[in-house]
Each structure stands twice: as structure tokens, then as C-alpha cells.
Amino acid sequence: MHRVAFSKADTAKFISHLDLMRTFQRSFLRAGISIKHTEGFNPHAFVSIPLPLSVGFSSACEVLECQVLNLPLEEVPARLNAALPAGITVHRCYEGVRPVKELCYVNYIVTMEYEAGAPFGAESAIRDLLARECLVMEKHSKKAKSGKVEVDLIPLIHRATVEERRDTIALDLILRAQNPGLNPELVVEAIRTHCPDAAPDFVSFHRRAVLDENLQNWE
Amino acid sequence: MNRTLEHILPRVQKPARYTGGEYNAVVKDRRGVDVRYALCFPDTYEIGMSNLGMRILYGVMNEMEGVWCERVFAPWLDMEEEMRREGIPLYGLESGDAIADFDFIGFSLGYELAYTNVLNLLDLAGLPLRSEERYGLSPLVVAGGTCAYNPEPLAPFVDLFVLGEGEEVSQEVIHLYRKAREECWSKEEFLSAAADIPGIYVPSLYQASWREDGTLAAMTPLEGAPAVVTKRIVQDFDHSYFPVRTIVPSTEIVHDRVMLELFRGCIRGCRFCQAGYAYRPVRSRDPEILLRQGIESCRDSGYQEMTLSSLSTSDYRPLERLCDGLLEWCEPNKVSLSLPSLRADNFSLGLMERVQHVRKSGLTFAPEAGTQRLRDAINKNVTEEGLLRSCRTAFSGGWSSVKLYFMLGLPTETDEDVLGIADLAEKVYQAWKETTPNPKRGVTITVSTAWFVPKPHTAFQWEGQISMEEYLRRVKLLREHMKGRSIKYNWHDSQTSFLEAVFARGDRRVAQVIEQAWRQGAKFDAWSEGFDFDRWMAAFQTCGVDPAFYANRTRDKDEVFPWDVTSVGVSRQFLWRERERAYEAVITPDCRAGCSGCGANQLCPGGKCDA
Known part of the structure; x- marks a missing residue:
């Protein structure tokens, strides 16, 4: 292959x-x-x-x-x-x-933009949110009868760094890639839900690296 | 990419339609460009990108030194809402620049129900709708395409219309524009000079006047503009531009394949068909050239599907030779070839099997009418026997799905003709039963009827469209007589066909209705998401215009038509003669069997046409 x-x-x-x-x-x-x-x-x-x-x-x-x-x-x-x-x-x-199953993590840079500048306290609120013991969100599912299923994000987030700049907050996330994986959109949704004051006006998502179990680049 | 645009794209459906950047999209350096052209298609990206004419004109203009032609399509409703909210003006897909600053804004008009989209695009660009309110030399609003053969319903909005094939005349207009800019002409001076270019109709140089009965009295040319503008054609079709290197969209479009254009024009002379008259005379392309263009197009695009395009593919004389040549290349390269527009009467087993060899697709025939008498009246020279023979051939070759297209409301149609459609469908079903090798698989016969819309420049341009009640009665009659589970019946929506009939033969007074309806929110009228019949009826009422006057009225022989200022090369006498023959149910042989003297040969050098 x-x-x-x-x-x-x-x-x-x-x-x-x-x-x-x-x-x-x-x-x-x-x-x-x-x-x-x-x-x-x-x-x-x-x-x-x-x-x-x-x-x-x-x-x-x-x-x-x-x-x-x-x-x-x-x-x-x-x-x-x-x-x-x-x-x-x-x-x-x-x-x-290397087989695809060794692809364990994905590194995303999520840039949250705020037209009026990053709100005071947003950065720490997000940091606290992502440091919780558990963070359950509803997500769409094709399999579940209700069309929705609950997921705990915390075990799927391997590492999260939050950094505030003037009018953006950047999240550097290392997320589980598969079985199950986590889409960073769900992380932003969690922020919107639990820290409404930190809700961004616009978000861009960038996939920076795909990693193996030891956080080395998977090729 | 523009930042605001980047912010709204994640919120809209199919955002790849709005980004540009496709393979072969032409990006030029602004510093080396002195003419910017926005080529607009007043419908979605998927439909506009499927239009061969757009691709030809895009290629022709971008080959010109210093000219940058970009594409513009109608943003879908969600995108329009976002653009208006964020204040993003309509932009060219290649540069992202606002088209209000371009030199030309050209519209391709293929369907009357896209007229409100033309107005909407002008508005999205931030321009005044009416020609008289746009004072400067640029941007010039240009329109061409089949609907331009009756330009009057859009006359107040468009600065100049291009009649006929645009390959050469578009370049002439650009040359004149450069001269005008250099010499600081006013817009009026430019338009007056443009009217001297053959094929250019400048509506502001014509004064319409009406009689008391509401019919046109005259279209009076001003400032020496020609009394009749004759359409342009490309004389040397072998050497005219063909877009071998053409844009390959990164998202799926309607006709997502290589299109080879075999010939222009049609020898058949179906009396209802505007294309059949308006694209005359017949000009074919050499099969060797087509073969080369086909192979090169596939190689360059990576498409694995090719289709042959023309008004009646089986009338292309060297069709077998061309198909042999193409298949020789297509088969080993896993490219499938499809042959649309085959006539029901000469559908050949050999051709079918060779094409089927690569991939089998559905089969479509258009007998148009249910009885021989009516088929003769409309000069659709298809016999029941011929159609059934073709169907038997197809069924015995393993086909199990046939589509049959008809029209209701054709001139002289009776209930017997309507019921003839059901009979014919039943006979096709019997033909399947007799010939199919696998009866257990079943068959699907889809019968579709459209409501006949009389069009300008046809033998039926004098006819009234039957009333909506009468059309619906005929649909009901036919529906009640369609039997059998294997036969599926679809009929076209009546309300859009009625509006189409109004616009097709409308005059300048219809323009205000279009504007009024647009102001009340009309756009995407060809789409159920956009169309609202009541809104249109209200607009007619507000403007004091009776739609039935345009749609349902039978015209006198000598009535002045709004489109009399345009000529497609086919004489009015010929069309009237064809109308009389229709009422006698007398057929006119095709152009190859004998010239009927339509007049279009005069467009060719020496009056010689290649039927």
C-alpha cells in the first residue's frame, strides 16, 4: 500500500x-x-x-x-x-x-475568534472546563434510535493547551483519533454550552499532525 | 480568500461552489489585465458549470490578451442571505473581486424563469437594475443565449444583447469597448456604435409603441440602429474554439463529464422547437477533430465519462465512424461514452451495443405526441412503428427502463391525441413483454408530459397556450387512462409553464412585472424553493398587465411581434407556411431530403448550408 x-x-x-x-x-x-x-x-x-x-x-x-x-x-x-x-x-x-490502527491521536489547532477581543476570564474558564473529571456532551449518532448519544469528552482529550492572544484564544488539542475519535467541534460546543461568556464569534480548525500511541508522527 | 467569506462559508450548503480554485480555473495577474469580464449564469453553480456555452465563452475571452473573464453563479438562498447580512457584494469566483468594478457583466439566458435571478444578481453586485440608471461606460450589462431571441422582457435592464453564437462577436464588443475607453466615449456613444456590430441589439435605441388593442404598433429604431438585428453564427465550425482544457469542478455538477459538440443546428424542423429553428443552419465538425478533442479533453480533465452533444445526435453523418474511433480509445482507458438525443426512428442495434459495451444507461425517447396525426402536425417525424421497433431492439438487448416524453396542449390536440399517449405507453409495454429476455425483472416505462409553451421564431409563435384549467383537465384525462403498474406517469407543473409562456413572448411591459415580482422576493423561480405563483399573480395585478394576453392569445398573421427586431435567419413567411401545414397535418421533409427554403442558408457564405 x-x-x-x-x-x-x-x-x-x-x-x-x-x-x-x-x-x-x-x-x-x-x-x-x-x-x-x-x-x-x-x-x-x-x-x-x-x-x-x-x-x-x-x-x-x-x-x-x-x-x-x-x-x-x-x-x-x-x-x-x-x-x-x-x-x-x-x-x-x-x-x-504502519497499519492505520496505530494512528491513535490527532493534533488540532482550534482558533476561536472574538470580534471584541477575548472576554476577560475566558481563557481560565476554558482551562477549568477541560480539566474537569468528566464532561458529558450529546452528539449525533446514526446508530442510536434517538439519533443522539452521550459522550464523555475528557477521556478522549489526551492533552489540551489553552492560549490567549489579543482577539483569539487558541486551543492546542491532542484528541483520540478513532474507536472512538473526538471531533474538535464538540469541544467548542462544550465551551459554548458550559462557558457561554467564552463563546467565540468564529472558529477555525486546523489539523496539524496525526500521531501514534507514543505521540510520534504516524506515517 | 476573503476573511468574511471564510467566516460565512462554514455555515452554508455546498460551500465548494463559492470558492473558485478548481483545476483549470484561469487566474491572471491583475496588473496585466485591462478588461475584466464577469460571465454570469443566473442559476446555481451546478447548473451553470454544466453549460457548454459558458465554457466556450470563458475560454474564448481568457485567450484574449489583457482580458480576464471570471465566472459568477447565483448563490443559493442560504448563501445570499449570508452575503447580504455580511455585506459581501457579488464577486468573481477566480479573483474574489466585486464585479461591480468590472468592465462587463455578461448573462447567459437559457431559461425564462431565470429572469428574476438576473435582477437579483445585479442587485447583489450593488448595481442599479435599470440600464438608464447606470450612467458610466462600465460596467456594461450584456446578455445572450437562447432567450435573447426575444430580448424585450429584459430590455430595460440590459445595455446590449448579443444574438446568436458569441465566439466572435464578444471579442468585437471588447475591442470596441477598449477604443471607447481610450477616447473617453460616453455610454450612449458606445452603445450607439455597438449597434453597428452585426448581432448586437441595443434596446435603448428602439422605441416601442402600442395600439389600442394592446398589441405592438411598432419597434422604431433610433439613431440609425438597424431595423432588424440578425444573429451571428460561427461559419467555420471545424476551426472554431473548443474548450479542450476546461474547468474541472471540485464538487459534483449536473453534467459532470466531457461534452463533445458534434454539430450546431438541426435538420428536422419540429414545428414547436425553438432550438431547431434558432440554431440553423447546420454546421458539423469533422470526426477526426472531434476524436482528437475528445481524447485530449479526457486526458486533460481526468473525466471518465464523455457525452456527445447536439440537437439530434443520430443525424450526425459520420456518427458510426466517430463512435468507433472514440470507443477504441475509451474502452482500454475505462471511459464510458453516452449518446443522448438519439431519435427513436433510427436507433440502431449496432450503435447501442457498442456503447453499452462500456456502460449501460437508461433509454429516453421523445415522441412528443400520442397519435400519428398530431406527430405529423408538429412535424415530429417519428412513427409508432419506428418507436416500437426501437423499443423492441432495446428490450431484447436487455434494457428494462424506458422514458417517453410528450407534450400536452400542442396546437390541434384533441382528447383522442391525449389518450393516444396512454395507448402508446401500453404498446411499449406489450413490446417489452414480447421481446424481453428476462421477464421476471420487470420493466419501468416512465411517461412524462410537459405543457406546451409557444416560443418565438417557431411555426407556433402565433399560437395561444391552452388555459391552465384545460391543461389540468387533459392531465387528469391521461392519468385516468394510464394503466398498469409498470407505467409511471409524471406531468410538469402548470404554473411555471404558464409564466414561461408569458415571458417567452412578452414585450417591454412585462419587464415591470419581473421587477415588481423581484421586489416582492421572487428569485429562483425554476426551483420549488423559490417559486411562488401567487406572488407573480399579484405582481401582474399591481402592474396592470394581463398575463393571458401574452400566454393564451392567438395572434393574427401580421401582428407585430416584440421579437421582430431580431432575426435567426429563418423567415417569417416560412414559419407561417409551416404553421399552415401543421393545421393540415402535412409534414415537411427534413433538410437533407430537400431544402424547404427557410432562409437560414443565407447566413452561410454563398448561401450554401451543410444540412
């Missing part, structure tokens, strides 16, 4: 997961890169993205899995970059060794 490491920024942030898969399939064709296809009546390119990114998030550490058939891997990034839409940049293409 080969892996393509790429970042997603600027206008490309708004390309959804499904559209991104389609965009990559077409980009491989444009770039003249043959990749393995599924067998069957309507063969399609065999590509997957282990941890889909929410629409609107930027990322420096996306990974796409595929099987390149016709090129040395080091030629892949330049060729793909010429064929991809603005905002998606491929950094590396390599033989994937």
Missing part, C-alpha cells in the same frame, strides 16, 4: 470528503499515474482516506492510500501537484508500513 501525504488549505478546505476522493481519482488520470482499480462490472480507482476531514477544516497532514502502478514514488508529488486544484499540495508519496 502506498501513501500520499498532502495538505489541504485555503479554498480547498471546502471540498468535501467524497468530492476530494473524486478529485484525486481524476488528478491521478490527469497526471498520468496509473493506480490499482477495483475489479468488477464498474471498476473504479481504489483510493481511501483513513481519517476524513470535516468540511471547512484545513490540514497539514492528510493521507491518501492507493497503489501506484507505473511510476517511481518520488515522481508522484510533482506530477500530482500539477494536476490538483488550488489549495491541495502533495508532500510525499511512500510505501506505507
Whole structure:
């Protein structure tokens, strides 16, 4: 299995997961890169993205899995970059060794913006909130009959650093990646619910790194 | 990306429609550009990006030195609300710059119900709606496309209309604009000079006057403007621009595939069909060129689907040769080929099987009318026998789903014709039973009826649309006679078709109704989310305009039409003759069987047309 490491920024942030898969399939064709296809009546390119990114998030550490058939891997990034839409940049293409299940944590930078400056006491309120013993939030679930399920965020937050700047508060979060994972939007929702005075006017999410159990980069 | 925009995008549906940045989107350096052009499509991104004309004009203008053409689509309701709240003016997708500062704002008009979106886009741009209220030379508001063949309902809002194919005339307008700017012309001076360019209609240079009975008395040209503006065509279709390198959207659009344009025009002469008359004369593209364009387009875009586009694909003479060539490349490259617009009468097994080889898609036929008499009257030269033969061929080849398209309310239609649709559907079902290799799988026959809308520049331009009550009665009659679980019946909504009939043949007085309805909130009228019939009826009443006068009235032979100032090259005498033949149910052979003298050949050098 080969892996393509790429970042997603600027206008490309708004390309959804499904559209991104389609965009990559077409980009491989444009770039003249043959990749393995599924067998069957309507063969399609065999590509997957282990941890889909929410629409609107930027990322420096996306990974796409595929099987390149016709090129040395080091030629892949330049060729793909010429064929991809603005905002998606491929950094590396390599033989994937570590299984996806070893991908344990994701590091997010969550920037909460306040038009009138960060409210007094917001930073410590958020810090206290994230230091609680338990923090239960409702989240949507396709499986549950009610369409909702309760989750305790605390065990899913490995580390949280809160830092106030002039008109933003930045959260540097290391969250569980999978089984179950935690979407940082839920952390912001918890802040809105429990610290209404610290509710931001706008939030941006950036995925900075994907990590293994020992907090080393997972590749 | 603009910060405010970045803040609102996470809140709207399908934000990728509003960002630009797609593969092959043209980004130029502002410093090297002296003409900015906003090419606007008054509907959503998904629909506008599916329009081949947009892609052609985008390519043509961006190939011009110093010209930067950008795309603008109608933001969906949620996005519009956010833009208005945050004070973001309408912007070009490529630069993000406000289009109010551009030199040209050009609209593609393909559907009458998008007219309110034209006004809404002007307003979102921050511009006054009416031409007379926009004083400066720029931005100039331009409009073209099929609806421009009756420009009058939008006359007060648009500075100039481009009639016909825009590849060449758009460039001529830009050249003239540069001269005007250099020599500091006023907008009036520019428009007056633009009216001398063949194919340009400047509505402010025509004075409409009416008789007491409400019909037009005259459209009087002022300042030496031509009495009739004839549409432009591209003469050398082989060498005209085709967008081989074209934008590949990063989000799904309606026609998300390579489109190859086989030919323009149509040899058939269906009497109801505006495209069939308005795009004449026929000009085809060489199959070798098409083959090259098809392969290059797939390679450049990464699309794995290709479709052949024209008004009647099976009338392309070298179709088999072209398909052979394309399939030879498509099959090993896993690209599927689809052939829309096949006529029911010459649907060939060979062609079908070869295309099916890559991927099998649904099958659609448009007999348009239920009886032979009515099909003859509208000159849709499809016979029941031909249709059933095609269906048998398809069913025995394993197809199990057929769509049949009809119109209700065609001139001379009787209840017998209406019921003929149910009979025909039943016969198609019997044909399936007789020929299918797998009867257990069942069949789906979908019958759809639209309400006939008389259009300008057709043989039926004199006709009244039947009343809404009568249309609904015919729908009910047909519905009661549609039997069998395998036959599904859909009918088109009546209210939008009625409005379409008003706008299609409206004059300048209709413009105020469009403006009034827009002021009351009308937009996206082609969408159920936007359309409100009562709002429209109220607008007609407020303006004192009777919609039935435009939709339902049968015109006299010599009545002055609002669109008489435009010519598609087909003479009014010819259309009247065709109307008379319709009432006698006499068919007119297609252009290849013999020239009927429509007049469109005069648009070709030496009067020679390539039917």
C-alpha cells in the first residue's frame, strides 16, 4: 500500500470528503499515474482516506492510500501537484508500513475568534472546563434510535493547551483519533454550552499532525 | 480568500461552489489585465458549470490578451442571505473581486424563469437594475443565449444583447469597448456604435409603441440602429474554439463529464422547437477533430465519462465512424461514452451495443405526441412503428427502463391525441413483454408530459397556450387512462409553464412585472424553493398587465411581434407556411431530403448550408 501525504488549505478546505476522493481519482488520470482499480462490472480507482476531514477544516497532514502502478514514488508529488486544484499540495508519496490502527491521536489547532477581543476570564474558564473529571456532551449518532448519544469528552482529550492572544484564544488539542475519535467541534460546543461568556464569534480548525500511541508522527 | 467569506462559508450548503480554485480555473495577474469580464449564469453553480456555452465563452475571452473573464453563479438562498447580512457584494469566483468594478457583466439566458435571478444578481453586485440608471461606460450589462431571441422582457435592464453564437462577436464588443475607453466615449456613444456590430441589439435605441388593442404598433429604431438585428453564427465550425482544457469542478455538477459538440443546428424542423429553428443552419465538425478533442479533453480533465452533444445526435453523418474511433480509445482507458438525443426512428442495434459495451444507461425517447396525426402536425417525424421497433431492439438487448416524453396542449390536440399517449405507453409495454429476455425483472416505462409553451421564431409563435384549467383537465384525462403498474406517469407543473409562456413572448411591459415580482422576493423561480405563483399573480395585478394576453392569445398573421427586431435567419413567411401545414397535418421533409427554403442558408457564405 502506498501513501500520499498532502495538505489541504485555503479554498480547498471546502471540498468535501467524497468530492476530494473524486478529485484525486481524476488528478491521478490527469497526471498520468496509473493506480490499482477495483475489479468488477464498474471498476473504479481504489483510493481511501483513513481519517476524513470535516468540511471547512484545513490540514497539514492528510493521507491518501492507493497503489501506484507505473511510476517511481518520488515522481508522484510533482506530477500530482500539477494536476490538483488550488489549495491541495502533495508532500510525499511512500510505501506505507504502519497499519492505520496505530494512528491513535490527532493534533488540532482550534482558533476561536472574538470580534471584541477575548472576554476577560475566558481563557481560565476554558482551562477549568477541560480539566474537569468528566464532561458529558450529546452528539449525533446514526446508530442510536434517538439519533443522539452521550459522550464523555475528557477521556478522549489526551492533552489540551489553552492560549490567549489579543482577539483569539487558541486551543492546542491532542484528541483520540478513532474507536472512538473526538471531533474538535464538540469541544467548542462544550465551551459554548458550559462557558457561554467564552463563546467565540468564529472558529477555525486546523489539523496539524496525526500521531501514534507514543505521540510520534504516524506515517 | 476573503476573511468574511471564510467566516460565512462554514455555515452554508455546498460551500465548494463559492470558492473558485478548481483545476483549470484561469487566474491572471491583475496588473496585466485591462478588461475584466464577469460571465454570469443566473442559476446555481451546478447548473451553470454544466453549460457548454459558458465554457466556450470563458475560454474564448481568457485567450484574449489583457482580458480576464471570471465566472459568477447565483448563490443559493442560504448563501445570499449570508452575503447580504455580511455585506459581501457579488464577486468573481477566480479573483474574489466585486464585479461591480468590472468592465462587463455578461448573462447567459437559457431559461425564462431565470429572469428574476438576473435582477437579483445585479442587485447583489450593488448595481442599479435599470440600464438608464447606470450612467458610466462600465460596467456594461450584456446578455445572450437562447432567450435573447426575444430580448424585450429584459430590455430595460440590459445595455446590449448579443444574438446568436458569441465566439466572435464578444471579442468585437471588447475591442470596441477598449477604443471607447481610450477616447473617453460616453455610454450612449458606445452603445450607439455597438449597434453597428452585426448581432448586437441595443434596446435603448428602439422605441416601442402600442395600439389600442394592446398589441405592438411598432419597434422604431433610433439613431440609425438597424431595423432588424440578425444573429451571428460561427461559419467555420471545424476551426472554431473548443474548450479542450476546461474547468474541472471540485464538487459534483449536473453534467459532470466531457461534452463533445458534434454539430450546431438541426435538420428536422419540429414545428414547436425553438432550438431547431434558432440554431440553423447546420454546421458539423469533422470526426477526426472531434476524436482528437475528445481524447485530449479526457486526458486533460481526468473525466471518465464523455457525452456527445447536439440537437439530434443520430443525424450526425459520420456518427458510426466517430463512435468507433472514440470507443477504441475509451474502452482500454475505462471511459464510458453516452449518446443522448438519439431519435427513436433510427436507433440502431449496432450503435447501442457498442456503447453499452462500456456502460449501460437508461433509454429516453421523445415522441412528443400520442397519435400519428398530431406527430405529423408538429412535424415530429417519428412513427409508432419506428418507436416500437426501437423499443423492441432495446428490450431484447436487455434494457428494462424506458422514458417517453410528450407534450400536452400542442396546437390541434384533441382528447383522442391525449389518450393516444396512454395507448402508446401500453404498446411499449406489450413490446417489452414480447421481446424481453428476462421477464421476471420487470420493466419501468416512465411517461412524462410537459405543457406546451409557444416560443418565438417557431411555426407556433402565433399560437395561444391552452388555459391552465384545460391543461389540468387533459392531465387528469391521461392519468385516468394510464394503466398498469409498470407505467409511471409524471406531468410538469402548470404554473411555471404558464409564466414561461408569458415571458417567452412578452414585450417591454412585462419587464415591470419581473421587477415588481423581484421586489416582492421572487428569485429562483425554476426551483420549488423559490417559486411562488401567487406572488407573480399579484405582481401582474399591481402592474396592470394581463398575463393571458401574452400566454393564451392567438395572434393574427401580421401582428407585430416584440421579437421582430431580431432575426435567426429563418423567415417569417416560412414559419407561417409551416404553421399552415401543421393545421393540415402535412409534414415537411427534413433538410437533407430537400431544402424547404427557410432562409437560414443565407447566413452561410454563398448561401450554401451543410444540412
